[in-house]
Amino acid sequence: MKEKTEQDLELVKKTLREAEQYAHACRVLNYDEETICPKKGMEEQGELTAFLENQAFVQKKNPAFLEAADRLYGERQELDPLDRVLAESLHRDRERTERITPEQDAAHRKVYNRAFVDWLSAKNRADYRIFEPSLKAVAKAQQEEISLCTRQFDTPYDSLLDLYERGMTERELDEIFGTCRERLLPLLERIRKSKKEIRKDFLSRTVTDEQQRRMADWLLDVMCFDRERGAITTTEHPFTDGLGRNDVRITTHYYPNSFLSSIFTVVHEGGHALFEMLQPQENWDHFVNQNKTMGMHESVSRFYENRIGRSPEFLSILYPKAKEIFPQVLSDVTQEEFYEAVNAVEPSLIRTEADEFTYTLHIIIRYEIEKQIVDGGADFDHLPELWNRKYQEYLGVTPDNDRVGILQDVHWASGFGYFPAYALGNLYNAMYYTRMQQDLDIGKEAASGNFSAINRWMQDHVFARADQLDAKTWIREITGRELTPKDFLDYLEEKYGRLYCLD
């Protein structure tokens, strides 16, 4: 390596190390704000976070740093693999930010902040009209951001998609989601018409927080969640955050009349946490530990939640444990009834409450609408009607009002292109599940009460290079195959065909 390149690398890392300290503090402050900070303390804490974020921002705007990063990108073929990944990721940031003036940047932030406030008020009053002007402004801001990006994409939507799922394109998604629609819609129709009765009365029986906490502890032990490097607390909207290399926080929510909710939240968030905890430690040293795509992350959380957590084998150990911890709920319920209730398909209005089967359809609806918005062909006046028509067409249900319709998700207040990652996660994990079967008796491991073998496989195959690759390359490297929805759709057909006794 040239001496100059070494100096550049040193300067870049020194700057990132300092910026990372501010960023780490901001993560702790944000976590605190989401979980504990009292309502009236939030404003001051928000200002504090903005102050510290700005300290980090100032570091990264230093011209010497930017020039060094540019030179490193030019010399990237000479760098160690992780340093090359770093140089590339700094370059990607540059492509998006270098043409934006501070005034434009500030104006965009203002649009998104305003949109969030309007969205909240619109949702509370179930009135899309309150949100509509902001939604248009967000679309305009996003189009401007796309036009300022120095990298070329085939379509404007591809540019946004690239932010959350590097390398994925609208063309590929059209094909993937087209296949999903073709295979899922007729199957859903057959499920809806099936005579199968699934008992659900016991799902709303009352449990205490104490019991749910005991269950969460058991689940985290089974998952081999490292308590010395992680913590669990509660919050309104559960999430996972990797605050530091030895500090991963998950949150859940205890509802007294929905004991399954926290169980699958813990397994889902626990999956995200394992991905963070078991990634290579050198990712942190090279500042690439946040390079995972959203789809990769979601694939792992859903792998644990759905592929393992809702499998008959795992339920064979969850059922007796649940019976022990929640005797009042399950005393008159058989293991078979428990399995069926956990996996029941129920088309519904709300994405975040959707079952494994219908979830993808919720995403396809959003994808189809947001593509129209980004491509400039959306009729903003009639978006709620479009939303409702699609829900009727794909899921057979129609929202009563915009709160449970087009206003249900916060995402569009800050832009577009995020939703597909949620659905892609299922496709990815179905493919690596197929591959994992060559090495492991997955059902046996899921029923063993200890996920260490599964985790080790995930660490070696799934987690190891996630930060270095785009999702398509990553999945090819893990499975030796190109990305396809086939494994996921085959799995759904097989599982739900059996559950609903379809021929």
Add this chain to the structure above:
Amino acid sequence: MKEKTEQDLELVKKTLREAEQYAHACRVLNYDEETICPKKGMEEQGELTAFLENQAFVQKKNPAFLEAADRLYGERQELDPLDRVLAESLHRDRERTERITPEQDAAHRKVYNRAFVDWLSAKNRADYRIFEPSLKAVAKAQQEEISLCTRQFDTPYDSLLDLYERGMTERELDEIFGTCRERLLPLLERIRKSKKEIRKDFLSRTVTDEQQRRMADWLLDVMCFDRERGAITTTEHPFTDGLGRNDVRITTHYYPNSFLSSIFTVVHEGGHALFEMLQPQENWDHFVNQNKTMGMHESVSRFYENRIGRSPEFLSILYPKAKEIFPQVLSDVTQEEFYEAVNAVEPSLIRTEADEFTYTLHIIIRYEIEKQIVDGGADFDHLPELWNRKYQEYLGVTPDNDRVGILQDVHWASGFGYFPAYALGNLYNAMYYTRMQQDLDIGKEAASGNFSAINRWMQDHVFARADQLDAKTWIREITGRELTPKDFLDYLEEKYGRLYCLD
């Protein structure tokens, strides 16, 4: 005001505002570390806090800031009252730090850090010899710090005392504690010999976390703890921290077999929180909100915990509520038995578990020993024996080992002079309780289920000028009288004489 003075004031406040942002972030990080941060994440988070603390420190070491602060002190008679308080407090900091070189400062920190580690290991092994060299080193470092302070005190101990209880002196404490000893020791002897039997069997009956949480919520509601400006969580060692002007956190601990523990922790920490919440808001704008002495703060927490919380009137509403929330504990217990158990006097080895009556004796023992250490007359080889002799003499109990003896408290690992504040708090609140009786029927308010009238009185009389005055002036201003232990001792004699039927 001179134009230069105005400029100085502006510069000083601008600097403090920036330093305060780092300090605020550090408070959140520390709170997180004490409550949630997983074990292996603590080291990195500790480094992060040190980094941010240093950013604050750098601001305050700026020569222009220090010169402006010096000039403001010179012009302090011309300033508004709160600005004058600020100028004086900046000057006090200067008197302690300006002669210390960075090398000396670093060396002292090293001594205290080392002492903490040694103390912990000594306590774990119940072996004073492990701690002894560090204790000597702490004494030496403290003597050096005292000698470098530019302000003159009558005795070395006075200089340390001034750190935690401004204006208090060894001479005054000797007199106060002498009186306490003279009146408490014979009374304790009579209590020990009394025939009174107090039932305590029910105190260790099992309760759930859920029940204790419900009780904590009720207590905080009664205290008018503002949930929008405060929060409660759990931790090993309960504490209160005012993180921001609208953000005060308290913590408690739920023991399954000691339901009284969390009750009185919540009332105690809730008292600290009310002091923080109900202080004048302009204290924050003038950066004087941390000027309260330790004794003042402890007086307020103990006022709520002991004077209100353990009063028969408050217990007349706590008893039925406790019976409702913990039916399994109190079904066969009368209100009288409950009152007696809550107030039972029991000489014991551990300060933090001491009852209201014997607490002061624990403090006097520490005071007498630490004075010897600071004055250079301590026989370090035989300190444990001295400790044990005093426990036998004052409390009639003797530690089995150093863990429950001289090693029980962490304080001496970071210096001396802190303990008296704990005892002074009781004296202060007894005096303002006397004064409060002129304005309020305190018993009636305590039994009303709503402390708002008491809080308002505390806000107007006790909290209002705490940050502007030293404790002696403050107590004189509140009560119109000079500091005396009389009110406190009279109260104990009356209450415990009655409880133990001493003629």
